[in-house]
Amino acid sequence: MRLLAKETAIYGLSSIIGKFLNWLLVPLYTYVLAQQADYGIVTNLYAWTALLLVILTYGMETGFFRFANEQGTNPITVYRTAMASIGTTSLLFALLCWLFRAPIAGWLGYAGHKEFVGLLAIVVAMDAFACIPFAYLRYQKRPIHFAALKLLFVFLNIVLNIFFLVLCPRWQGSALINSWYNPDYGVGYVFVANILATAIQTLCLVPTMVAGGKAERNFSWDLLKRMLKYSLPLLVLGVCGIMNQTIDRILFPFLYPASDAQAQLGIYGACFKVAMVMMMFTQAFRYAYEPFVFAKQKEKNSLLAYADAMKYYVYFSYLILLAMVVYLDLLKYLIAPSYWVGLRVVPVVLWTYIFQGVYFNLSFWYKLTDKTQWGAWFSLIGLVITLVLQIVLVPRYGYMASAASSLVCYFVIMVLSYVVGKRHLVIPYDLRRIAAVTAVCLLLLVMYYVSDGMNTWLRMAAGTGLIAVYLVAVWLLDRKLIPSPSH
Numbered sequence: 001m002r003l004l005a006k007e008t009a010i011y012g013l014s015s016i017i018g019k020f021l022n023w024l025l026v027p028l029y030t031y032v033l034a035q036q037a038d039y040g041i042v043t044n045l046y047a048w049t050a051l052l053l054v055i056l057t058y059g060m061e062t063g064f065f066r067f068a069n070e071q072g073t074n075p076i077t078v079y080r081t082a083m084a085s086i087g088t089t090s091l092l093f094a095l096l097c098w099l100f101r102a103p104i105a106g107w108l109g110y111a112g113h114k115e116f117v118g119l120l121a122i123v124v125a126m127d128a129f130a131c132i133p134f135a136y137l138r139y140q141k142r143p144i145h146f147a148a149l150k151l152l153f154v155f156l157n158i159v160l161n162i163f164f165l166v167l168c169p170r171w172q173g174s175a176l177i178n179s180w181y182n183p184d185y186g187v188g189y190v191f192v193a194n195i196l197a198t199a200i201q202t203l204c205l206v207p208t209m210v211a212g213g214k215a216e217r218n219f220s221w222d223l224l225k226r227m228l229k230y231s232l233p234l235l236v237l238g239v240c241g242i243m244n245q246t247i248d249r250i251l252f253p254f255l256y257p258a259s260d261a262q263a264q265l266g267i268y269g270a271c272f273k274v275a276m277v278m279m280m281f282t283q284a285f286r287y288a289y290e291p292f293v294f295a296k297q298k299e300k301n302s303l304l305a306y307a308d309a310m311k312y313y314v315y316f317s318y319l320i321l322l323a324m325v326v327y328l329d330l331l332k333y334l335i336a337p338s339y340w341v342g343l344r345v346v347p348v349v350l351w352t353y354i355f356q357g358v359y360f361n362l363s364f365w366y367k368l369t370d371k372t373q374w375g376a377w378f379s380l381i382g383l384v385i386t387l388v389l390q391i392v393l394v395p396r397y398g399y400m401a402s403a404a405s406s407l408v409c410y411f412v413i414m415v416l417s418y419v420v421g422k423r424h425l426v427i428p429y430d431l432r433r434i435a436a437v438t439a440v441c442l443l444l445l446v447m448y449y450v451s452d453g454m455n456t457w458l459r460m461a462a463g464t465g466l467i468a469v470y471l472v473a474v475w476l477l478d479r480k481l482i483p484s485p486s487h
Contacts, residue, residue, distance in 0.1 A: 018154040019280040023334070025161055026273045029190070030336040032165050038187040040253075040262035043269030045116060045191075047249035048108075049124050054242040056090055056128035059234025061135045062367065063227045068139055073223070075139065080218045082132045082227065083209065090125040097121030109253060119191045126202045133208040145208075153201040160193035233372040240379030244386050244409050245356075248394075248402035255394040268399035270335045271342035271349075274328075278320050278353035285313060286360060303427050310361045311430045315474055317354045318441040322470055324350055325448060326463030329456050348403040355410035362414065365421035374420060382413040433477055440473045 029039050064082045068075040097104065098118050105114035137146040168189075171177045243250075249272075252265045324331065325347055332340055359378075366374040386409045393401035421427070444466045451459050 018151050019276060019283075021154050021158055023273060023276055025158060026270055027334050027336070028161060028165065030270050030339055034186060035263065036266035036338065037260075037262035038266065039270060040264070040266035041110070041116075041187055042190055043249050043265050043272075044108075044253060044262075045110075045120060047246040049120050050246050051239070051242050051250065052093075052121075052124045053127055053131075054238040055235070056093055056124060057086060057131050057238070058089075058228075059231030059238055059372075060086055060227065061131050062234055063231035064132060064135050065139065066230055066367075067223065067227055077218065077220055077223060078227070079132065079136050079139075081220050081223050082135075083129075084219050085224055085227075086132055087129050090128045093128075094122050094125035113188060116188065116191055119195050123191075123195050123198050126198050130202055130205055133205045136211075137208060149201060149204055152204060153197050156197035156200055157193055160196055161190065164189035164193055230370065230372065233376045236376035237372065237379045240376070240383040244379065244382045244406060247383070247386055248390060248399075248406060251390055252394065252399065252402060255390060256398060257395055264398055267339050267342040268345065268402060270339045271345050272403075274331055274334060274343070275324065275346045275349035275353065277324055278317065278350050278357075281316065281320055282353055282357040282360070285357065303425075306361075306364065307428045307430060310358070310427075311433060311478075313357060313361060314354075314434050315437060315478075317357060318437060319467070319470065319474075321347075321350050321354065322441065322444060322448075322463075322467050325445065326460060326467060329460060342399065345400060345403040348400075348407050352403070352407045352410055355407070355414045359410055359414040359417055362417040362421055365417075365425040365427065369424055371424060374417075374424075378413045378417055381416065382409040385409045385412055436477045437474055440470060440477070444470055 029042060030036075033039055060082050064078055067073055068078045098121060101117040101121070102111075102114045105111055105117045108117070110116055134146060134149070137143075137149075168177055168181045169183055172181065172183065249265065249269060252268070253261050256264060258264065328343065328346060332343055363375055366372055386405045389405035389408060390402065393405065448459075448463050448466055451462055454462070
């Protein structure tokens with residue numbers, strides 16, 4: 001647990017700092033872009049890139065960890081085989097998207113900006129290829145190097161966004177700026193900044209790409225076949241999983257009938273970003289937990305370690321939830337006032353992230369037992385739920401239905417994974433403490449919402465007191481009031 005906590009802290013610090021700095025782009029976009037529909041374009045296209053990134057990595061990141069830790073297999077051969085596979089498919093994808101960028105842009109509704117498609121296709125291809133070198137850094141227990149490169153991208157992306165969206169408009173009197181800068185291009189410079197930052201990060205990964213010791217073979221067809229057999233079910237899982245996360249922002253322009261669909265999507269996307277603190281924590285935990293699980297599986301008490309990790313994840317998730325709800329009246333200033341109408345989605349998104357994180361913890365039973373087809377089934381079920389709810393409810397209820405569909409999806413597949421997983425790998429989760437802390441969290445949330453109508457500052461002060469009550473309750477329930485389960 002100490003090792004996991006240490007690596008989570010390092011990954012988490014970089015992830016939280018990086019996500020927080022990227023988070024600050026949200027106020028930049030909402031305050032600087034000409035209209036809400038412009039941010040709707042950013043929300044929509046980045047949802048597409050998230051989906052495409054999962055497709056282009058096709059589960060090979062997890063496959064790398066699985067086979068790099070396998071006895072009798074050279075980790076360097078695994079690393080280079082995975083890189084060769086991902087590199088080939090990423091290059092083909094970038095070329096095809098560039099050749100057919102005009103029809104693709106027309107289908108998406110951006111016929112006047114086919115270069116958006118070309119730029120983002122190259123970004124996705126580079127990100128997909130980089131996922132294996134980043135996985136190798138995690139495998140080598142080099143979180144500081146990993147974090148430095150991730151933060152480099154964030155820093156460059158922010159600086160370039162500020163340069164294009166804030167500084168260049170002010171420097172238009174300069175002959176040098178006027179020679180290439182187009183003030184009417186607006187949101188397009190968001191994507192220009194992204195491709196420049198991604199290219200620099202990829203160049204910095206070159207030493208890692210060529211690193212490694214000696215291997216009998218740099219590439220193995222037999223190993224690739226085994227990796228694909230293991231990873232391709234994870235592709236179905238990953239595609240369905242990322243669609244469960246992003247399909248709301250992908251389908252919204254097609255489903256919402258009003259003429260201001262892009263503007264509504266911009267409001268939803270901006271308010272969705274306000275809840276990203278929970279996602280930051282979940283992602284930081286994931287970066288450290290995935291290699292930890294596969295390395296720990298050979299040890300005697302590994303199942304107890306997995307159970308403890310779940311318990312502490314839930315404790316900290318609820319703390320973040322309470323803090324975000326209590327201080328939402330301050331956090332809302334991250335976005336322009338014209339977007340505040342959508343803040344009611346924030347608690348729904350926070351609960352969605354919690355269920356998503358618990359499901360991630362539960363998912364290791366089928367990864368450790370090589371029954372990854374179950375993950376694909378769960379994700380397919382979740383996708384069907386999301387699609388049905390989206391199609392039925394979004395035309396009538398707009399982005400609130402988008403948020404609710406994701407919440408229902410992750411709750412259902414979380415429960416299914418737990419129920420089915422008990423039959424294949426019995427992990428002694430401390431359900432008594434988790435249930436008790438959940439009850440405390442829900443009670444405190446109800447008490448906070450009942451105080452609606454109070455002065456804003458008094459309400460936040462009362463909410464701070466409720467957070468203190470939660471911390472005391474967790475300490476009592478975890479240490480004093482509930483006896484430890486016998487294992």
